[in-house]
Amino acid sequence: MHRDQSPLQARSAPELVPSLFLDLDQMLDEFTPLSIRAEFRFDPDMPAVITVEFLSERGPSLIWRVGRELLHHGLTSMSGCGDVRMWPALPRERPSSWLLLESQEVEALFEVPAAPLALWLDATYRITSAETEMESLNWDDFLTELLDRPGAASE
Numbered sequence: 626m627h628r629d630q631s632p633l634q635a636r637s638a639p640e641l642v643p644s645l646f647l648d649l650d651q652m653l654d655e656f657t658p659l660s661i662r663a664e665f666r667f668d669p670d671m672p673a674v675i676t677v678e679f680l681s682e683r684g685p686s687l688i689w690r691v692g693r694e695l696l697h698h699g700l701t702s703m704s705g706c707g708d709v710r711m712w713p714a715l716p717r718e719r720p721s722s723w724l725l726l727e728s729q730e731v732e733a734l735f736e737v738p739a740a741p742l743a744l745w746l747d748a749t750y751r752i753t754s755a756e757t758e759m760e761s762l763n764w765d766d767f768l769t770e771l772l773d774r775p776g777a778a779s780e
Contacts, residue, residue: 641752642667645745649679649724650736658736665745667693672753689726694755697746699724700739713739 645665650658666676675696679687691709698704699711699722708728714721720739726732 641669642745642748645741647738647741649738652734652736661735663735665742667749667752669752672749672758675749687731693746693749693758696742697750697755700743700746711737 647663647665649661649663651661653659662680664678664680666678668674668676673693674690675693677689677691679689681687689709692705695705695709695711699713701713703710703712705711708726710725711722714723714736721736722739722742724735724737726735
């Protein structure tokens with residue numbers, strides 16, 4: 626998926642699966658982590674996509690839409706290609722995975738705690754299974770909205 630600048634807005638379903646707030650380490654370079662808070666949101670109307678909002682104290686937040694399956698697989702193996710990739714970190718005190726986000730404007734590497742994300746993703750799969758997540762998607766409306774947004778042709 627990509628950095629979100631589109632009108633596509635995922636609704637949250639807090640009564641079904643509350644948002645997950647995690648403290649991530651953004652790697653500024655090989656040895657310098659910067660702590661950043663991220664909110665992971667699940668929308669049962671778009672179950673294949675997780676909205677991740679990186680909350681900033683000094684500026685606007687940044688929203689990315691990431692495939693739920695990519696996040697799930699990235700906890701245990703290399704997952705994704707292109708703009709979003711995720712893979713498990715080497716064994717350490719707390720199990721974690723690396724999440725790499727790339728676009729024309731930004732490249733960011735985050736260390737994500739694996740255990741709370743795994744539990745939260747499991748809760749989303751109890752609401753909508755992987756086998757049924759694409760059944761309710763209205764492809765015509767989704768593609769029309771995606772292609773009609775400004776700048777879509779240049780991405």
